[in-house]
Amino acid sequence: MCGIVGFTGRQEAAQILLEGLKKLEYRGYDSAGLAVLGKNGISMIKTTGKIANLCEKTQDGKLLPGFAGIGHTRWATHGAPTDINAHPHMSNDGKFAVVHNGIIENYAVLRDELVERGFEFKSETDTEVVVHLLSLYYNGDLKEAVMKATARLEGSYGLGVVCADYPEHIVATRQFSPLILGVGVGENYFASDVTALISHTKNVIYLEDGEVADITPDEICVYGPTGKPVEKEITRVQWDMEAAEKGGYDHFMLKEIIEQPRAIKSTVEPRIKDGKVVLEELNLSDDEIRSIDKIVITACGSAYYAGCAAKYTLEKLTRVPVTTELASEFRYSDPIIDDKTLLIVISQSGETADTISALEEAKTRGAKILAIVNVVGSRISKLADNVIYTWAGPEIAVATTKGYTTQVAVMYLFSVYMARRRGRISEDEEKRLTGEIMQIPQQIQRAIDLNPQIPSLAKEYHHNKSLFFIGRNVDYAVCLEGSLKLKEISYLHSEAYAAGELKHGTIALIEEDQPVIALSCYEPLFDKMMSNIKEVKARGAKVLGVTTEGQNRIVREADDVIFVPKTDTLFGVPSEVVPLQLFAYYVAKENGCNIDKPRNLAKSVTVE
Ligand code: F6R
Numbered sequence: 001m002c003g004i005v006g007f008t009g010r011q012e013a014a015q016i017l018l019e020g021l022k023k024l025e026y027r028g029y030d031s032a033g034l035a036v037l038g039k040n041g042i043s044m045i046k047t048t049g050k051i052a053n054l055c056e057k058t059q060d061g062k063l064l065p066g067f068a069g070i071g072h073t074r075w076a077t078h079g080a081p082t083d084i085n086a087h088p089h090m091s092n093d094g095k096f097a098v099v100h101n102g103i104i105e106n107y108a109v110l111r112d113e114l115v116e117r118g119f120e121f122k123s124e125t126d127t128e129v130v131v132h133l134l135s136l137y138y139n140g141d142l143k144e145a146v147m148k149a150t151a152r153l154e155g156s157y158g159l160g161v162v163c164a165d166y167p168e169h170i171v172a173t174r175q176f177s178p179l180i181l182g183v184g185v186g187e188n189y190f191a192s193d194v195t196a197l198i199s200h201t202k203n204v205i206y207l208e209d210g211e212v213a214d215i216t217p218d219e220i221c222v223y224g225p226t227g228k229p230v231e232k233e234i235t236r237v238q239w240d241m242e243a244a245e246k247g248g249y250d251h252f253m254l255k256e257i258i259e260q261p262r263a264i265k266s267t268v269e270p271r272i273k274d275g276k277v278v279l280e281e282l283n284l285s286d287d288e289i290r291s292i293d294k295i296v297i298t299a300c301g302s303a304y305y306a307g308c309a310a311k312y313t314l315e316k317l318t319r320v321p322v323t324t325e326l327a328s329e330f331r332y333s334d335p336i337i338d339d340k341t342l343l344i345v346i347s348q349s350g351e352t353a354d355t356i357s358a359l360e361e362a363k364t365r366g367a368k369i370l371a372i373v374n375v376v377g378s379r380i381s382k383l384a385d386n387v388i389y390t391w392a393g394p395e396i397a398v399a400t401t402k403g404y405t406t407q408v409a410v411m412y413l414f415s416v417y418m419a420r421r422r423g424r425i426s427e428d429e430e431k432r433l434t435g436e437i438m439q440i441p442q443q444i445q446r447a448i449d450l451n452p453q454i455p456s457l458a459k460e461y462h463h464n465k466s467l468f469f470i471g472r473n474v475d476y477a478v479c480l481e482g483s484l485k486l487k488e489i490s491y492l493h494s495e496a497y498a499a500g501e502l503k504h505g506t507i508a509l510i511e512e513d514q515p516v517i518a519l520s521c522y523e524p525l526f527d528k529m530m531s532n533i534k535e536v537k538a539r540g541a542k543v544l545g546v547t548t549e550g551q552n553r554i555v556r557e558a559d560d561v562i563f564v565p566k567t568d569t570l571f572g573v574p575s576e577v578v579p580l581q582l583f584a585y586y587v588a589k590e591n592g593c594n595i596d597k598p599r600n601l602a603k604s605v606t607v608e
Contacts, residue, residue, distance in 0.1 A: 002075050002087075002101040002606075003027050004179075005196050006160040006170040008068035009187025009217045013037075014061025017071035020189075020196040021051050026252065026396045027193065028602030029073035030081035034058060035088040035097035038066030041164040042097050046072075046086035067217075068170055070160040072099035075602050078107070079124030089128045091135040092120050095164045098134065100127040101192050102156035102177040103607055110152060130159060142166050146173055146212055147227060156606070158192050173212040177606065178351055178378060181205040181213055181220055183234055188215045194237055194375075195394050202237040206377040235377075239394050251595045253397035253489070257581050258448065261441035263392040263402040264409050264574060268437055275431030277417040282386050284368065289421045292342045292368070295322040298330045298358045299346040300605065302400045302481055303407060307346050309477035309573045310411030316570065317419035317433075327358035328608070339366040344411075347371070348395055348403035349604035350378020357608070359383055372410045374403055388414065397596045398603045399489050401581050404481060405444070405574040412437050412571055436568040443575035446565040450549070451579050457544065457560055458586030464515050467492060468506070470499040470536075471519035472529060478573055479519055482580030489598050490588035499532040512540035517583075519546045520554065521576045523569055533557050546579065548572075 003024030007016045013036050021032055032054045033046025043064050047053045051073070058064055072087035079085040088097040104110070107126035110133065115121065119132040133149035142163045150159070150173055158177035162170055172179055172190040182189030182197035182204055190213065191197050194204060207213055210225035224230045249255035256263075271278055295314065297307035307324045315322045325333070327345070331354065337343065343362040347355045350373040359369055359380060371384030374392050381387045390406035416433045419425045425433070461467065467486065469479035479496035486494045497506050499518070510516070516536045520529035530553065533543055537557060545558030548566045555561055562579045564572075588595045 002192070003029065003073040003196065004099045004101050004158055004160050004190070004192045005071045006069070006172060006190040006215070007187065008168055008170045008215055009184065010067060011187065012061060012065065013067055013069035014058060014064040016200070017069050018051065018055055018058070018061050019199070020191060021054070021071045021073055023196040023199070024073050024191070024193055025051055026398060026596060026603050027073065027075075028398060028597060029075050031074045031076070031083070031086035032072060033086045033088055034061070034064055034069060034071045035090070035099075035162055036064040036066040036069035037162050037164065037167055038064070041094060042090065042162060044088055044090055044097055046088065047083055048081050048086065068162060068168055070097065070099045070162055070170060077103060077607055078126040085123045085125050087127060089123060089125065089131045091131045093135060095138070096131050096134045097162050098127065098131040099160045100130060101158040101606070104129060104153050104157065105155035106153070130157070134161065140165070142169065142171060143212060143214055143223060143227070146171050150175070160190060168216045170215045171212065172207065172215065174207050175209050176379060179207045180377065181207060181215065183220065187217050188220055190215065194239065195396065198237055198239060203234050204237055205232045205234055251397065251585070253399055253401060253585055253595050256395055256397055256401045257578065257585065259393075260402045260405050260574070260578060261445045263406050264444065265441045266391045267406045267409050268413065268440065271413055272434045272438060275434050277413050277420070277430070277434060279388060279413065279417055281388055284370070284386055286421045288368065289418055291340055292320060293340045294337070295320050295342045295344060296325055296330075296335070296337060296362070296367070297322060297344045297346065298325045298327045298355065300327050300352050300354050302404045302484060303346040303348060303352075303355070305477060305481040305484065306404050306407035306411065307344065308480060309474055310408050310415070312474045312477070313412055313570045314415040314418070317415045318422055318424055320422075325358070327352070327354040330358045331361045335361065335365070337362055337365050337367045339368070341367040343367040343369050345369065345371045345380060345384065346407050347380050348374045348390070348400055348407070350375045350380040351604045351606050353606050353608050356380060356383065370414070372407055374406070398598055398601050399485060405577065408573050409437070409440060433570070436571050439567070440571060440574050443565045443567055444578050447575040447578045448582070450563050450565070451582065454562070454579060454582045455586045458583060458590050460560070461515055461544065462490070462587045462590035465493060467494040467515045467517060469494060469496040469517045469519065470502065470532060471522075472499050472525040473522045474573060475519035475522045475529070475576070478576050478580070481577055482517065482519075482584070485581055485584035486587060488601060489584055489595050490591050490593055491599070492587065492591075499529055502532060502535065507535065507539065510536050510539040510541050514541045515544065516541040517544045517546065518558065519576065520551070521546060521548050521564055521572055523548070526551065530554070530557065546576065
């Protein structure tokens with residue numbers, strides 16, 4: 001969704017801001033803009049459409065000379081995607097410009113008040129109230145005006161501000177929206193996302209809610225909510241530029257699919273020592289783990305499906321009842337949870353609004369919270385009592401791949417960890433299970449190597465308007481993710497069904513040549529799946545079977561087959577899902593879709 005960047009230094013700001021905005025494109029947006037502080041005050045250019053349009057309109061930044069400025073990519077919420085609604089927004093006297101990530105919930109009341117006071121609104125956005133509040137409260141002290149203006153705001157914001165009276169300064173503040181400061185030499189930055197910074201600096205400061213940063217080329221002063229200076233720690237980002245670039249692949253999505261063995265290795269290996277799962281980051285005592293009588297997993301989209309897939313392993317190993325709830329539903333469901341409930345939230349970005357609300361809801365009811373998150377310093381990581389990072393590196397493609405598999409891998413680790421502490425498994429069993437988990441990177445690689453035919457399968461299946469995914473038990477959970485991947489990047493309609501449910505209605509849709517992707521990797525139910533495959537074949541379906549190496553019986557029934565390596569049934573999801581990610585990728589490629597940035601989608605969904 002919206003992204004913001006800010007720069008102050010001794011080089012032309014506009015080019016650096018444009019470069020930063022390009023790094024944020026993956027988040028999804030519909031318009032963009034820049035405001036730069038030059039010799040004659042603030043100049044601003046904004047436009048609908050891609051950053052390429054903004055480059056053209058600003059002549060690659062040349063029309064906006066100056067050494068400090070702010071930039072924005074907008075994903076419309078309040079007001080259509082138009083040039084006027086694009087950010088930055090400028091005050092009536094041209095003294096201030098503002099970029100904003102988030103939603104000002106009380107903007108309507110503020111707007112009425114400001115109109116009454118004589119301010120003229122140009123856009124339909126919630127953000128414009130901020131810039132007029134700055135004018136209202138400005139008495140020559142920029143920091144004070146920012147603090148007074150933000151004190152009036154309800155909702156979420158990451159804000160970047162420039163003021164014509166403060167030529168070298170950019171000011172940033174946040175509340176419930178991400179904002180990171182980049183510390184350079186003779187130049188400093190802010191951004192909503194670390195990927196916009198790492199080509200310039202790996203030294204960052206994570207701003208906390210309510211803090212205000214006054215940034216000049218040589219200094220960053222951070223103030224707490226009461227205005228007192230705060231000492232901030234500089235953190236070194238572990239990601240490098242290579243991790244945030246395509247590295248020769250046609251798309252980030254393909255790169256991220258291929259790098260899954262490495263991503264899982266960095267998630268898993270440091271947490272397995274001498275055959276034991278070591279989760280030093282957990283604050284849960286063994287007694288607390290033993291007191292848990294119910295686990296609720298909540299998340300959105302693929303993160304939710306990662307929870308659905310991992311539920312089988314968690315329940316099987318711990319014998320604690322596990323339910324999975326969509327975060328957008330959970331928060332309104334008056335959930336029955338208490339201090340014996342462990343709520344597990346899963347989120348790649350750590351910024352998903354529905355997941356945050358679900359977490360907060362559970363917290364007020366006393367549940368213990370464990371968050372599985374990829375982005376360090378994200379909001380969810382700050383709200384949760386316990387955080388296990390997935391360490392997948394930056395995920396740029398909007399459709400998640402390595403985010404999902406590393407989430408599943410962390411859930412596997414936690415399942416073994418919890419089972420051991422509850423006395424469900426012996427030390428020897430823990431050793432055996434961790435040994436199996438360590439095999440996952442090689443298994444994923446094998447799943448990739450076994451299936452060079454996926455691009456040609458995509459040629460065969462890409463013209464179909466609708467596809468079904470069927471499976472049982474954990475295979476059904478993998479169907480949900482496989483189907484979502486296909487939908488979101490190839491725009492084909494697809495549905496995931498529990499194979500046993502077919503005969504209760506859906507089978508009416510099976511007719512001649514209807515593609516059905518049948519997952520039968522979960523060995524205990526292989527025979528049942530064979531019956532389901534026969535049922536759909538008898539009605540003319542074209543079946544693409546997905547099964548484990550050696551299960552050759554499927555070759556007789558299915559029209560095409562994808563083989564995946566044989567794994568322990570507890571830990572098979574990552575190697576099973578990877579060929580489905582590849583299938584979705586190549587189908588989308590055949591259909592000429594915008595794979596890394598599918599239409600209507602945003603990487604991090606920060607609105608409800
Ligand atoms: C699908 C996808 C989304 C996200 C969902 C949650 O490929 O990426 O469904 O999984 O929006 O996002 P996070 O994990 O950032 O909370």
